Amino acid sequence: MTAILTNLFDGVAYGMLLFVLACGLAVTLGLMNFVNLAHGAFAMTGGYVCMVLVNRMGWPFFAALPLAFVSAAAIGIALERTLYRHLYTRSHLDQVLFTIGLTFMSVAAVDYIQGSSRVFINLPDALQGQFDLFGVGIGRYRLMIIVICGLLTVGLQMVLAKTRFGSRLRAAVDDPRAASGLGINVPQVFAFTFAFGCGLAGLGGALSAEILGLDPYFPLKFMIYFLIVVTVGGSSSITGPFLASLLLGIGDVAGKYYVPKMGPFVIYTMMIVILIWRPNGLFGRTAAR
């Protein structure tokens, strides 16, 4: 029984992490209808920035996390303004090719700068080890992830639902033409959202170094996971991707624990079945465009 609960806990932490990593992609892919396979590269950037700051320059871990966010967001907005912008109206094939190219470049570049082996971030002592809560082993680091990611999720939902920017974004997504007719600067809203999503990915990358492992092949290895979250979750709200990431996290951890030999088989089968059953995602609705 406690093993089940521990697995559940780990699965939730894993799922939350996936959500933070992938929710930027939910915006670009689901809302802006842009296939960004290079999303993992932004996550990797954040992870490596955090690693360099903490390990080489001796920054405290919690001070390095915001910087991981900022650096990934800065790179995101620079690329959006210079390159991505031109591809919004192009075919999906062009977008796929372009972002695969970017992914390859990022993999080789990080390999060149930092070497190809897996890197670890030195964690403060307070985050290491685990404690027992009613007999259930709770990892401190995972608990922290759940807290941070939970707060982020609530915050995102609030921003989307309550603020002026949230309503602008929703309007821009529902009907870009009508939105710009109402005086909303749609490209600006998209650029800001894109950068924010990249920043979140960077933060997720920094947090995930401990759990998912961080090496130059990160963008390729986890690309499919991000895509699963978005396509299975649908894109009409952030609740869909959130539930999908939890499902994926719990399913993956449980799958690895109970049927280790089947490996990732369970996840891929689940994804294909769900996509066949509901092409717009479990919680999706028919896209506006």
Added chain:
Amino acid sequence: MSTSSDVGYHAQHKARWHYGEVAFWLVVLACGFLFPSRYLIMTDILRLALFTMSLDLILGYAGIVSLGHAAFFGVGAYAAGLLALHGIVGEPVLALIVAGLAAMVLGFATSFLVIRGVDLTRLMVTLGIALLLEALAERFSNITGGTDGLQGIEMQPIFGQIPFDMFGKTGFFYSLAVLFLLFLFARRVVHSPFGLSLRAIKNNPLRAAAIGIPVDRRLVAIYTLAAFYAGIAGALFTQTTAIASLDVFAFERSADLMLVLVIGGTGYLYGGLIGAVVFRMLQELFSTITPQYWQFWIGLVLVVIVLVGRERLHRWVLYLPNLIIRQVAGRKAVVAVPESDA
């Protein structure tokens, strides 16, 4: 001239063999005799060309974007390897066909999943199928040899007459023959009314359905055919290199394949062949400059191609040949890439 006969005239005109095409194949054949020390890489190019042609059939002609075409390549590779290893079908040509059919069955079964949904769903499903097969191959390592791959494959002579030699001469001409035969068939298919209906579907599925083309059935058919081609390419890989390992299913293989096709141009059969040559040359060049980081430059090529625009790029490349042709024959541009957008 009425519109319908006009369309028919153009279709027939395009289906005719041009001198350029004959020259192209003669050059390819001549390469086999001119560079006897380069058989291995040339065989590699031929295999890649066949594999790319397979993707072109579904991407360039039917407009199905696939990120998991390596699935069929892998099935073909493992089928050929297992057939040879266990001596079930010893004769290479027969084994090649059997391996192709195995991939074809998989293609037929999965085509129903792929034709559902839009681009994004297709991307995910094709990618998922390839990853699924990779996971399966890893799981059943007692059959596939796991990460070590199938080892100790001994190829029997072709038709029981021509043995594979260690310089790869037999492998090259064998691959060339297979490629040429399959090319002839693909050429026939894409210029047939069936091929024309595929183009109609690619341009506008709704309109194609409205004029009476059974869209889903056509897509299933071409997807199955493409799977057969990819399976043959995979089987050729195993037969000429005598290994089959897990990386036949790898995502990089599918991604590289798209790059090859895009370099060559989608929507005409020579695109795959030219793309394969250029891609391998680029790869050789980059890996001599930076052995470990050639992927960076490949990525850069992709990004530049997309940013410049594929159509514009092909126009630039064809500028000089067209100029010469115009000077010599006094006609308007003869060489052109038909509808390279997908």
